[in-house]
Amino acid sequence: MKRTTACAIGIGTYLAGLAVGYQVILRNRCLEWGSTKEEVARAMPGDDLLTDPDIVATRSITINAAPERIWPWLVQMGPGRGGAYTYDWIENLLGLDMHSADTILPQFQNLSIGDTFALGDTGPRMRVAVHEPEQALVFASEDGHWVWAFGLYPSDEGTRLVSRNRIALPNKAVPTRVFNRLIMEPGSWVMERKMLLGFKQRAEREQKAPVVAVSEAPAPVGG
Incomplete structure (x- = not known):
């Protein structure tokens, strides 16, 4: 009994120290x-x-690219679409069907306010709440507990891509809140850092590609 109590105290002290250190x-x-x-x-x-x-x-x-080079990568995000440009194998362990695209996918460029997609079979359904081309894209969960916003802000170096998550944890027990604080928050940083770097890699590569003006486009065959 004494050994069990001492072990419990030791684990509790360790977790408390971990929580304080992280905070x-x-x-x-x-x-x-x-x-x-x-x-x-x-x-x-x-x-x-x-x-x-x-x-x-x-x-x-x-990102060393103009907003119009980044926007197509943003609007095609999502499961079964362009993916999330992060660690697909981790996303798919959670059943999210993420397959990060390395090209712009024309079939997923027509995003509109009110469009929805589900994050897996048990995850929240996300709705397009704000759609301001080349400026802002905001997804909101239908349960009202999560808002994920992206903003594109021109800068001297190109564009600042800012991602903001606002999350509510209503009626969550203390163990759940501790788990979110010590596991989910650092985990989200690892995944989102990879995602932002994925945007950067793709958009900067695309920035180097020439833009063909409409007047320079080749005439249709047989025209």
């Missing part, structure tokens, strides 16, 4: 990766859709 040292870095203080504080489209979140993560990256 004090790593949490802000995890939730604000790549972002400036101004970007974290700036209002974004979609903020008003979830005004009292339990978690807000604002992560950003500079």
